Amino acid sequence: MNGGKDAFATEVGGLQTLAQSSDKITLVKARGSLVWDDKGREYIDCTAQAWSNNLGANDPRVVEAAIAQLRDMTHIRPNFESLPRRKLVAKLQEISPGNLNHVGFALHGSLAGEMAMKLAFKNRPGAQNLIVLQDGYHGRSLATLGASWPHPNNPFLPIQPRFTRVPHPYPYRSRLGMDPEVEVQLCLGLLEDTITKGVDGPVAAVMMEPIQGNGGHIEFPRSYYKGVREICDRLGVLLILDEVQTGFGRMGTMWAAEYYDVVPDIIVFGKGIGGGFPLAGVLADDRLTWFDEGEEALTFGNFPVSLAAGLATIEAIQMDNLCQKARAAGEYATERLLEMQKRRKLIGDVRCPGLMVSIELVTDREKKTPAQKESQEVYRRGVELGVLFGESRYAGLGNLIKVKPPLDIERPLLSRALDVLDEVLGAIEEDSK
Template sequence: MTIMVDRDIAEIGKTSFIHDPREGDRSKITLAKAEGSYVWDESGKKYLDFTSQAWSNNLGAGDPRVIEAAIAQTRALTHARPTFNTPALLELTALLRSITPGDLNRIGYCLHGSSAVEMAMKLAFKNKPDAKHILVLQDAYHGRSITTMAASWPHPKNPFSAISPTFHRVPHPDAYRPRLGLTVDQDVDLCLQLMEDTITKGVDGGVAAIMVEPIMGNGGHIVHPKRYHQGLRDICDRHGILLIWDEIQSGFGRTGEMFAADWYGIQPDIMTFGKGVGGGFPLAGIFASDKLEHFEGGEDQLTFGHFPVAMAAAVACVKAIIGDNLCANARKLGDYATERLQEMSARRKLIGDIRGPALFVSCELVKDRETKEPSPRAAGEVFRRGLEKGVIFGESRYLGLGNLIKIKPPLDCSMEDMATALDVFDAILGELEAEGIS
């Protein structure tokens, strides 16, 4: 298949958009088709997409079950004001309630992850009306709205500070780089103590919630020890604080369980979801504990928040993830990828650390294994050369700040495709080492 784009029309992409092209100028290919783990550009070139299009196609792109459900819903009803129910809304809500952890039975919907995070924060303050703060982690990433950017790791030269709320960023443990020569357990103890000290001594006014990603996404794919998350749960319980888990990147099978809360065995009070739920259609929201007070009329409503087409697609997507046993496939592929990367690390000195679980796979590239100095240049070259060789790898952060390569295909990726992508990664690392690039 070749879909040609008129040259004059293609020039529009260089001059007409309000977003600075520098962020993604290496990847500004024009996508014309997607199927499963593959995408095609307008010239017909085929790529293995190991980003799942921003980790959103947990079920491979263009799954017929999702497409048919969306088409059927489009023919029946494309839009409903959020004050009305629709069959798609009720069916999706019943399905999600059947798989959410613990008592997270209240569900709110929106279209984007940033809106879901803001909904979670609003609900926290609704239930803690005397509190003034939400605590977040250093290196956190919660979105790019005004509020969620402020809750995320610092953005260079952030021009929106004047209208941004203030969040307190608290240190978190990092098993690859524990502080001051501490052991991992000692670093966990230190960070938990710093969190508690921040609650009791570091803020004026009460804390409504601690908000964390169970596995940090854009901040480095840092997999926190279970003991750390259990410690945060204990702190919240002792101080009467809500625990918000941002599972927009980790939900719907990416960790090998339906949610990271299942993988860790930790029960949050509020949990955000998004990305992988919609089968490629925009959908996000929150799960909240039955014990929490809900919103009053008008406190949280979005005109297109109950988008029936996305909800019908989500029903088909979630049923497929369950019915095709894709959590197990994610674990199988993740185990294979991790073993291959560990084998590579014996030969490729650029590999500093390998992270999981399941298809939350990533590899940190470093200039020197002893100093662990990050190598953003090597990561950028892997991304660029991967495109040339027909594989789209993920990178961490933006503007070339990160040194992490992400290997996160759809959960129904084949073992053959995983092996191909890892072969390309290995070959590129070999090229970089031969050229002295670090």
């Protein structure tokens, strides 16, 4: 690994003034699970850059595929077909669950989310309502912001389409201390009531993340997923799973749908498929009516370079057994964190599955008081010690630390990141005595 300080100082010397004008770390190089800044400092990246580098950063197979495509053709308008598109569609059809054989592409998860909404409206004519979950997150375009928890940076909330956010289970913080399975039944009842009595007019779809990534890393009991599917089927409402974070191996399976054994009508995907290139889209049941020509046409939506990178990424995920690697790494991290929890009072809850790993920090385990300041301190001290942890300053309760590196992270690096987490938590606990 070439992370030499001198090399970087020379390479980015002219940028020093610019870099200093921002308080963000300026990253100049990434390989696998490591990134380097403009001062030549190396970091273990437990964020996989917004959980997107499921395959480690700058995988040569992906880079080469993108370069080859760059040489052939960089852009075509949506009226034309391309070879990378045809190949990637075939690959997605091969790995998609159920009958999800319709494929559409965009460059951002948010726009893919909107594509899913439009498809739901097309297939439920007259329905204007969408049901989403209270701590859900679906992106930052105007519509997806409305579908997400009330983000503090969202001044557009008053001008949104008709989304109704319903409560969902939160096993670590069950309402009134309910048994999680009782809470599941309560939330399913509230969902059904909302669809039948809580909104004006018919509902096109329920849209949810299998695990709420941004909104607090909340996984639901398995019975909830089955229950939502059953309600949607019974009431003729489509189920959209937003797998932008959970897809492409993050859960230890290719899809969360596979992990929970629930096939939705539409999957929204993004992040991990691109191998670092912007790529997102939807997979929809082939019994749904697909868009007519021109109904869904983004100028750069079928960006050939991203499509070629996407195909190389999926092939690498399969060839390298990344689902299995994610499971093994996730089990290792979870075991280490559960052991840490015995010694570190700040750790309230340890969550997985796969390499969708996080801890919820609390200042009081009985009361489960969110430890927001401490979480930010973990992030800050982690940076000092060369580890980038995922944090949740605005999202959820602001008390999460996420350990979601690339799925192929080498064991010594993962072990080092967890050692640093242990050390940092110990130091913060010591300081608060």
